[in-house]
Amino acid sequence: MTAGRTLRLGRGGRGLLIFVGLILIWWGLTLLFRVPSYMLPTPDRVAVALWNGRGYLAHNALITICEIMLGLGFGLLLGASLALAMMFSPLFQRWMMPVLVVSQAIPVFALAPLLVLWFGFGLASKVIMAMLVIFFPVTASFFDGLRRTETGWIDLAKTMRASPYAQLRHVRLVAALPAFGSGLRVAAAVAPIGAVIGEWVGSASGLGYVMLNSNARMQTDVCFAALFLLSLMAVFLWQLVDILLRRILYWVPDASHPAGRSA
Amino acid sequence: MTAGRTLRLGRGGRGLLIFVGLILIWWGLTLLFRVPSYMLPTPDRVAVALWNGRGYLAHNALITICEIMLGLGFGLLLGASLALAMMFSPLFQRWMMPVLVVSQAIPVFALAPLLVLWFGFGLASKVIMAMLVIFFPVTASFFDGLRRTETGWIDLAKTMRASPYAQLRHVRLVAALPAFGSGLRVAAAVAPIGAVIGEWVGSASGLGYVMLNSNARMQTDVCFAALFLLSLMAVFLWQLVDILLRRILYWVPDASHPAGRSA
Amino acid sequence: ADKLTVMLDWFINPDHAPILVAQQIGAFKDEGLDVEIVPPADPSVPPRLLAAKQVDLALSYQPQLYLLADQGLPVVRVGTLIDHPLNTLLAIEGNGIKDIAGFKGKKIGFSVSGVEDATLGTMLAKGGLSVKDVSLVNVNFQLVSALLSKQVDGVIGAYRNVEVNEIKEHGVTPVVFNVEDYGIPAYDELIILANKDSAKDPRIPKFLAALKKGTDYLLAHPAETWATFAKEHADLNNELNKASWQQTLPMFDKDPAKLDAARYEAYGKFLFDSKLIKKELPVSDYAIDVTK
């Protein structure tokens, strides 16, 4: 109980400290190198912009959050389904993998203009964009996890007359969760980029649009205010995923602290 | 010997078939839906563009290849170093991880002017950009792999008086290789994107430049020719990594074919 | 020779013809300059890099100049490349848009420039509309394809010498509303900026002098210069650019260094009235004639 408390407090405190630290570094850099404000505004100017534009920014942030969450959801779904399909069908794997790789090689930037033309300038094209950015890390790591499941566990389940579905649900999926977690982490970190790229290519709202617009007007402070919100979202999303994974993966040993085991 | 032969032949043949298949689908789609060429040019037009611009495209492709390889190299180096540092120092991990996540959330585009300001117009800013895109999947998955190493293996090495370095080199690193492989796969797939994004930052060469340039000029056929070359590169890179990983990970069980074990 | 880096506003295109021709005929060399031409990836980048002294000169647009000055960027106009507006509000035939009033309730795409609201608002007012009567959507650089694919009904920011041609090439008839015909004060579309600190740089008058030679030569030998350009930039050798090359000829400023202060002041007032800039600065703050 107490340990949990201190840990959580420590986490929050650490987050705050990192936050303050980064801002101080940023401030220091701008002052030290006399970085002109149209390149990198000082934190105080950004804070002012943040406050002045709070309504406008909040509105657009909300839209971006929607896009990110939807993109993440569909991306995970697509990624997981592809990984499963590849696991179940070596045929599918052999034929699909190269296609997936090609799909990754095509920079979404290049595809984005086309996607916008196909799916319109609304939510759909952004969600698809985010999905495209996300699904591959998920597919790759999840498939790797499924593939590397201890064969003994699967064999045993087979002797217990588990249907392929039951094997999947009770053994393979769970055993692949750690690897899936890796992919999910990466996905959570890159999801915001996907949404923002979508907004850049065509939209009339969202933080990406705010950034583009203020950038064109040389309002770097507003641009960085939007960037700040975006980073905040990413960190929250990451933390959420991290906490979730720690819950789900209670059974995975953690060998990350070689110094001592008593932490 | 024979098995290897047929396999390799099968691979090559499959690759070719997928290639032809994708092009046929593309062709069919453009014909069937009468997609206007500014949305998606037909393969024959792209082929013509490819041939007409061969010198120009080859020149730029070479530049992009250089950037990809350099970006991948440095990205892997950076990603692996960060993962190691995080493993060795829980302190570093706790403080660095949020920073890394923020670094992912900031779209490189927003940083582009700053990077050019700091690193100039040359190769450096592009390689850095590619590195930024690549390192995170590597860090995340490698760190996950290091963290999930069987503690017994490390304990045993400790009883044999292995220095932290020896533990790392002989046990932790090897045990984390499968996870590292996952990350490497993703990195190889996104490296071309990184390079292309890098090229969009104030330089006048490389396939990314060709794409953006031709896109802005409505020369979709040239744009797709560049895209095609880029995809080709990505697939080759992927195959290379895949073959390499299969070599290195000879000891990892493969449970990917639930149907039979005799393949 | 003195090295001089010039950052274009955008990828090389026929709008840059005078600079390219000056390079072709060795006008810069004659002035003792070694000019390096760098295209940017994004039109918002050149002024910043100029302000940061990463380049010596940068191409930009007159409307942008006010935004830059308003945000305190130490840049100043020293020359003009194109002294006409190129911007248009563009629709295509068959959309039921015949005049400005026809845009009521329509979707208009734009490529973010910072001044599109003001421009559009003024233009729509001529048809008794306001910005609220249309919906705006950023289509980035895809003005033509967004229009052709009917994702939008009209676009603002299309150039009469580029996008209009592209529309025609696709067999569609464009409906063009030139901005200066709908209440927008005349302005210079493409201008040359320098850093304020180096406004006195002796290389700048030399550059402008060479540029003038380039313009003169270009106007005298349009076909020959196009042929040379097409050879040097094989990727740009197509009908569209060829047409554009011809069309742009009358737009180039025959005396690049000359400054029409009254015009600059008028446009500044327009932006101030549209609340896009916070204060009206004296022209000398952001535009000078270096030959005086």
Next chain:
Amino acid sequence: MVALVRPRMDAAAAATRDQTPNGGNPGIRVRDLTLRFGAQTVFENLSFEISGGEFVALLGSSGVGKSSLLKIIAGLADATAGSVIGTDGLPIPGRIAYMGQQDLLYPWLTVMQNVTLGARLRREPVDRPWAEHLLERVGLSTRQKALPAALSGGMRQRAAIARTLYERQPIVLMDEPFSALDAITRAMVQDLAAELLADRTVLLITHDPLEACRLGHHLMVLSGHPARLGEPFTVPGQPPRAPDDPAVLTSQGHLLRLLVEASR
């Protein structure tokens, strides 16, 4: 009974033996089984039969091929040649309970969940009282909610045994199931196994001659390279026999002699 089926044995004659009297549980019929790993021949043309309801202990030196044989019978590995089938002519997989040489507990499931996993895998209702009874009998009733990582080696093995017994399958295949247990616990769990598996067809791999003689109706010794089955021999009396049962002691002596011979 155990019979070494000679390759030439009349197939019709074999068929007549299908009517096993023992509670109707099918036996195991192995014919001409060959297993090779590359150049190494583990065994060749191995044929034998275990009648329904019999408890057979299989012994043999380390690396001779016992586990491989068990896996092939369980359908978890493919033989190079030969066949395995139930004495009723039906395939064996699908009606076995298998316990491998490693405990293979699922690390994300508690002890109780591990024991009852089979039911959930088959979408049957979980027989909790039965599982609780088994855990009680193997001495893990206080550890039902523990994860495998918090168990000792012997506790893990006992959980795996409980899981195997939970299945109540007609054919039970176990690979050194008691190897990590101390003498007292081992005797207790052996008694449990003997009691619950009384009418099942059981093939048990063990290295402990005493265990083999206490539990088995018949004993088989696998030996040699490539491995062959020695003539199976029968321990008189009904298992589980007391450790000091004279039948056990003489059989143990006999078995040890066989093993020593086999190892030469």
Next chain:
Amino acid sequence: MVALVRPRMDAAAAATRDQTPNGGNPGIRVRDLTLRFGAQTVFENLSFEISGGEFVALLGSSGVGKSSLLKIIAGLADATAGSVIGTDGLPIPGRIAYMGQQDLLYPWLTVMQNVTLGARLRREPVDRPWAEHLLERVGLSTRQKALPAALSGGMRQRAAIARTLYERQPIVLMDEPFSALDAITRAMVQDLAAELLADRTVLLITHDPLEACRLGHHLMVLSGHPARLGEPFTVPGQPPRAPDDPAVLTSQGHLLRLLVEASR
């Protein structure tokens, strides 16, 4: 000799015992060791001492805390309280060879590489003849280049034993090292261990009373909740003793009685 150190024993008196005559190998001194997992107390205030050069066998029922004790001595786990130190006053980790209850072979290394890994980890030259000799003695000379995945359970265990013996450390800690071996192979490997560990300080966990009596100078039994050490007892004569050595047989009987008592 093994001594149960009473909590009140005079520290000075203990210090005088440090001069061990046996080849100078340090012994193990355990003081007031307590281990708790949450509410469960595995053992409390456990104190004993193993003199240098002695071979001690530790027995006890499954889950009583043997492996935990061994890990704490090896420095691989932390006790809740108490101390472990060499009889020469120096810490124990750094001069042990440890073999855990799982074989822990590194799956990416061949048998030979696994055996000689210690040398590579310490950047010492690999003593190949020594490794080859050991593999020969445990019967794996033909399997030097095999990966662990291609070994049988008993083969894996023998490879792990060879790896432990390869280390030639003054203190050797082994957790059920022979549990997966058949009787014949086991006797052979036991003899090897007894021979090579003759003057080392050895703590061996085993479930096999015969093994304990054949190999140990002294036997200790851990029992109860929380676990306590029974009075240690000595087997007369020098190990390895023949299985039919009368000392072994009587000790075995005595030990079995102790174990049965302990299990009550």
